[in-house]
Amino acid sequence: MSDFLKKARVAEQQMRALFPATPLQRNDHLSSIYGADIWLKREDLSPVRSYKIRGALNAMGKALARDPALEVFVCASAGNHAQGVAYVSRHFGVKGVIFMPVTTPQQKIDKTRVFGGENVEIRLVGDYFDACLEAAQAYCAEAGGYFLSPFDDLDVIEGQASVAAEMTAQLGRVPDMVVLPVGGGGLSAGVRKYLDEVAPDTDLRFVEPTGGQSLRAALAEGHPVKLNQIDSFVDGAAVAQIGKHPFAVLKDTAPEKMLDAPEDRICTTIVEMLNVEGIVLEPAGALSVDALKDLKDEVKGKTVVCVTSGGNFDFERLPEVKERAQRYMGVKKYFILRLPQRPGALKDFLNILGPDDNIARFEYMKKNARNFGSVLIGIETTTADNFEALYERLDASDFVYSDITEDESIAEFVI
Numbered sequence: 001m002s003d004f005l006k007k008a009r010v011a012e013q014q015m016r017a018l019f020p021a022t023p024l025q026r027n028d029h030l031s032s033i034y035g036a037d038i039w040l041k042r043e044d045l046s047p048v049r050s051y052k053i054r055g056a057l058n059a060m061g062k063a064l065a066r067d068p069a070l071e072v073f074v075c076a077s078a079g080n081h082a083q084g085v086a087y088v089s090r091h092f093g094v095k096g097v098i099f100m101p102v103t104t105p106q107q108k109i110d111k112t113r114v115f116g117g118e119n120v121e122i123r124l125v126g127d128y129f130d131a132c133l134e135a136a137q138a139y140c141a142e143a144g145g146y147f148l149s150p151f152d153d154l155d156v157i158e159g160q161a162s163v164a165a166e167m168t169a170q171l172g173r174v175p176d177m178v179v180l181p182v183g184g185g186g187l188s189a190g191v192r193k194y195l196d197e198v199a200p201d202t203d204l205r206f207v208e209p210t211g212g213q214s215l216r217a218a219l220a221e222g223h224p225v226k227l228n229q230i231d232s233f234v235d236g237a238a239v240a241q242i243g244k245h246p247f248a249v250l251k252d253t254a255p256e257k258m259l260d261a262p263e264d265r266i267c268t269t270i271v272e273m274l275n276v277e278g279i280v281l282e283p284a285g286a287l288s289v290d291a292l293k294d295l296k297d298e299v300k301g302k303t304v305v306c307v308t309s310g311g312n313f314d315f316e317r318l319p320e321v322k323e324r325a326q327r328y329m330g331v332k333k334y335f336i337l338r339l340p341q342r343p344g345a346l347k348d349f350l351n352i353l354g355p356d357d358n359i360a361r362f363e364y365m366k367k368n369a370r371n372f373g374s375v376l377i378g379i380e381t382t383t384a385d386n387f388e389a390l391y392e393r394l395d396a397s398d399f400v401y402s403d404i405t406e407d408e409s410i411a412e413f414v415i
Contacts, residue, residue, distance in 0.1 A: 021166045056085045157189050261294075
């Protein structure tokens, strides 16, 4: 047994001081859809609704074992890592100074404060994470504190490996496949390092959001590189650069083991899991489940574990998630319609709509001394095929229209 395996198992036992093992649950809904034995490792059910508490506990505990005089721990985070550090700071009775960007939603700030209580101090610095991180590191050096990285730390990786230790014990057998979300790489590196020793035949798949493929970029270059641009929608996994320590574990990952999940498609998975299963997943937490859509031919008849890494979902985002899901499925579209400024023109247009077509948005302003006015119109329907019929009826009419649903420059401004 390797030293890493021993330490990961010790870390897993130490988690019991804070919380019971997160459930490993067979999901009948997904198993039926994919003709497989699908299990969910429910990290969204930890005390802080993510796996981040594991790495924070292991790293902080080891730091205190090395230097019991440590009193201040510092981190920079706008989400799950902050909450994990806050919870563990209160557990150990030390001070946690947590730097968050000024733009962090109030719900996340309040939750972090609840988890840490009097043991945490929250500092809001900078509009973006980079400025926040710089301020946290400067404060840490000045105060003589201990900086807790969210993923680029060997003790954090070791703590995240406790997910694999629990999972294999709960399943009672070796899974055929494990699907892991990738952000900074701490979780995926920890689980891979553990399973490489206890279950070397298990097929590991790594999923990144399409707009934040830092591991794929690092594999292409042979070392971690910073992405020029990321889509921050999957905020728990949209990381500009994978950590050097995680990459040291993942650097030989074969390209065919990598998957990317489109942000709008992830929204369909969030909505499905909420509506059908009553499971609340944040975008990063839905990555592994969403990837099953790309793995459907490979998982048939197999035992597959998907790690649902987090459930810190702000329900104020639900309208956006539903909107993006509908657009991805092709059941909601937006048009700019050129409407004649004459009585009955609107009625003529309404008669073109099908029985399942519903107007979800309508904005029109009559223009003086003009023959036509522009209308922004959003239409929802029951199946994507209905739009093909609508296009045919519109093309056969005298109405001039433009579908702006996929035009990012216009849609982002007006929708």
